[in-house]
Amino acid sequence: MRIHSGAFKGRILRTPDGQETRPMLARVRESLFSTLGGIEEGQAVLDLFSGSGSMGIEALSRGASHVRFLERGRKALDVLRANLELVGAHDRAEVIGGDALDKRNWGAPREGAPGTSVELQPWARVILMDPPYPMLRGGEREKVLVAATTLVQDVLLSGGALVLHGHPRDLGQDALSLPDMQLDYRVMGRTALLYVWK
Template identity: 45%
Template sequence: MRIIAGDWRGRRLAAVGRGDAGAHLRPTTDRVREALFNMLAGGRFGDPFEGARVLDLFAGTGALGLEALSRGATSCSFVDRGRVALRLLRQNVELLGCADRARVLGCDATRLPPAEAPCALVFLDPPYGAGLGETALSGAQAQGWLAPGALIVWEESAPQPAPPGFDAVETRRYGDTHVTLLRASGGAT
């Protein structure tokens, strides 16, 4: 795995090795990540990275949030509770030298602590088919993690309907990965 673009373009991330099947550690492939970030940066969403506070739920290795940091995000809060994921995530933060812009929370993504400040961009990559995405989103909303109009990028094995408090923007398919884009109610679409 590598960073696709931005300040750290081409930099390799820590090797996943055998990963952690029990914790559903399944990093987004470089190909899917590149297509996803090209779509986000394609103009329709303005520049969703520059100066953004980012939340990476079910962060795994942190590749999505780290890519956003590479492209100009101000900060990223990474949330995961898997032992292997947290080790890889901390390694990646160290490899890229971005500890001053990264906050690693070793907790359940469906039970977040109160936010220090709301985030404008959220990556949501729960274990496929486990039904955790909607619970994580509503918890993030309740704890103040989501800015009005925040852009949500939700990866799953199937397109996801917009839960209450969110508006559907678009769905794209990349192989067996479906990306559903949502906006938190109260902002631009």
């Protein structure tokens, strides 16, 4: 998996063995960042269900000042840390091994130790959510959608965007009900991207 733009352009990232993670296709990742209009220097990103870290590392490559990665898979965490070391971006990254849907992991950087109770406040310009496909099909679907809504309302900065990635049969354009927000839904083959602009 290759980084497509920015300071780390051309670097090849590792991916975990097995079926636990499903890295986003390069053309989808490129389309996502193109739709976002770029990451400006100084912006913070929250990357939930990070896997190998390809999306968050792409954001760092394009100028993000800080990315918080949330991933609970042990193999994926090892690969994510190795990828950050490979590109030399660990000083702008915060890796949390834990539940991406746990609000205690969403507080502003350096506000408190990860996993401690914090009052949520807007701090992220971009929030990336790439849950495993089974989560959007099963009993956890509602938890993912409630988390996305809370993240938009309480963590996303005004002018920012949340992007939810899933399979089109599991993630429709009406998955989130946020009447005051601008939503944009795009399908690329077997991939759906739901953008929420605040």
